[in-house]
Amino acid sequence: MRTLTTHLRRPDRGLTSLLSTRLTARLAQRRYAAALLAGTLATVGLAVGTFGAHAEAAPTSEGLECLSDAHNTFSLTARDGYVSTPDGNSIYMWGYGPSSGSFQLPGPVLCVPSGAHVRVILHNALSEATSIVFPGQSAVTADGKPAQPQLTDTGAMMSLVQPADATDGSVTYEFTAGSPGTYLYESGTDVAKQVQMGLYGALVVRPAGHPDQANDRTDSRFSPDHEYVFLLSEVDPDLHLAVERGEAVDAAHSTARYFMINGRSMPDTLAPNHASWLPTQPYGAMVHIKPYDAQTNPYPALIRYLNAGSVNYPFHPHGSDERVVTQDGSALVGSGGQDLSYLKYDLDVEPGQSLDALMDWRDVEQWDPATNPIPTQLPAIQDQLLVGPDTWFSESGYLGKKGSLPPNITANNECGEYYHVAHSHALQQATNYGATFGGMMTVFRIDPPAGCPTS
Numbered sequence: 373m374r375t376l377t378t379h380l381r382r383p384d385r386g387l388t389s390l391l392s393t394r395l396t397a398r399l400a401q402r403r404y405a406a407a408l409l410a411g412t413l414a415t416v417g418l419a420v421g422t423f424g425a426h427a428e429a430a431p432t433s434e435g436l437e438c439l440s441d442a443h444n445t446f447s448l449t450a451r452d453g454y455v456s457t458p459d460g461n462s463i464y465m466w467g468y469g470p471s472s473g474s475f476q477l478p479g480p481v482l483c484v485p486s487g488a489h490v491r492v493i494l495h496n497a498l499s500e501a502t503s504i505v506f507p508g509q510s511a512v513t514a515d516g517k518p519a520q521p522q523l524t525d526t527g528a529m530m531s532l533v534q535p536a537d538a539t540d541g542s543v544t545y546e547f548t549a550g551s552p553g554t555y556l557y558e559s560g561t562d563v564a565k566q567v568q569m570g571l572y573g574a575l576v577v578r579p580a581g582h583p584d585q586a587n588d589r590t591d592s593r594f595s596p597d598h599e600y601v602f603l604l605s606e607v608d609p610d611l612h613l614a615v616e617r618g619e620a621v622d623a624a625h626s627t628a629r630y631f632m633i634n635g636r637s638m639p640d641t642l643a644p645n646h647a648s649w650l651p652t653q654p655y656g657a658m659v660h661i662k663p664y665d666a667q668t669n670p671y672p673a674l675i676r677y678l679n680a681g682s683v684n685y686p687f688h689p690h691g692s693d694e695r696v697v698t699q700d701g702s703a704l705v706g707s708g709g710q711d712l713s714y715l716k717y718d719l720d721v722e723p724g725q726s727l728d729a730l731m732d733w734r735d736v737e738q739w740d741p742a743t744n745p746i747p748t749q750l751p752a753i754q755d756q757l758l759v760g761p762d763t764w765f766s767e768s769g770y771l772g773k774k775g776s777l778p779p780n781i782t783a784n785n786e787c788g789e790y791y792h793v794a795h796s797h798a799l800q801q802a803t804n805y806g807a808t809f810g811g812m813m814t815v816f817r818i819d820p821p822a823g824c825p826t827s
């Protein structure tokens with residue numbers, strides 16, 4: 373499994389190196405979004421231009437990045453900081469970060485084996501008391517006592533669990549990790565406000581001895597190189613501004629304007645983990661796979677959906693169905709052991725819920741006019757989708773490069789790979805303060821079966 377110390381993975385000089393190019397990054401992202409817009413209107417999928425002309429080799433990492441520990445002990449600090457949005461806004465947030473690190477959104481993904489004794493030490497650098505609840509975990513203790521609601525003398529709820537005092541308090545939560553699956557951890561204090569402010573993260577519980585399975589069933593095995601968390605959330609910038617200014621807030625009547633996957637909005641969701649221009653938003657959300665192959669790629673990708681927001685997020689993976697195998701930490705298994713997993717083209721992720729879904733591409737052919745049993749007639753050039761000097765969508769349904777470039781086009785996609793968007797189908801959630809396409813949206817990338825040479 374990946375950990376913080378081993379997160380540097382597959383170099384990808386196509387899309388991601390473009391995105392790492394400092395001055396051109398924002399412009400390129402805008403062009404990429406424009407290409408997505410055109411492609412989305414034209415078809416469920418698209419091929420986009422590479423921006424490799426700007427290539428600047430940089431190590432990148434994709435996919436789930438675990439924070440794990442041999443003793444399953446984690447030290448988190450609640451701090452304030454700022455995140456950026458694709459429209460140039462800077463938003464005051466609160467978040468959990470590693471105590472040895474700095475502010476980040478969302479909190480690190482804590483990965484533990486089922487049955488392990490887990491210890492989470494919360495330090496509080498915020499100006500008000502805060503806490504962590506672990507929904508789905510039982511017998512949680514706080515400083516050795518049962519975690520339980522804290523009431524005022526008059527019986528009003530102060531916190532769902534014992535908090536850490538403002539400014540420099542701390543509290544230690546302990547529990548035995550429950551059944552395999554994906555869970556939220558989030559503030560249990562002034563919940564409507566503090567969770568909106570960003571105090572949330574993901575807890576991944578793996579089957580003991582089988583870290584490559586989503587749950588205890590052997591048919592939930594996935595490819596560890598293709599594991600993703602999609603932590604979905606929303607931001608009301610007015611509420612954040614009020615908190616920053618020390619003004620009263622009415623969290624019950626907030627209006628979200630930004631919608632995020634892993635603390636980023638489209639197109640920042642496409643950037644690699646630890647992109648330099650997103651220093652407080654370390655986690656990307658681009659799924660990057662190859663088609664199923666019995667020898668070289670026999671296991672599907674695993675995407676762990678989590679909702680830290682206040683409304684339903686109908687997440688639409690677009691290009692392919694996904695098989696939901698675990699919900700809220702429960703494997704979808706009948707009382708007699710029968711498989712109750714199901715294929716879905718739209719995953720309704722409700723507030724507080726988690727869905728773990730397997731996804732792969734099968735029966736995919738590489739385009740080869742000499743040997744392909746179903747030759748594809750490319751449309752006449754004037755009927756193909758051309759965007760600027762960079763993007764050419766040939767409208768072939770096949771992976772792989774497709775002949776020579778049309779006149780006036782300087783770059784094809786990197787190696788004939790395929791991209792499709794994936795987004796919230798509540799389309800106001802696929803915006804950045806009302807501007808489409810953005811928000812809770814990302815891209816799935818499928819490389820040709822032979823892979824994608826980066827040179």
Ligand SMILES: [Cu+2]
Nearest residue numbers: 688690795797
């Ligand atoms: Cu769609």
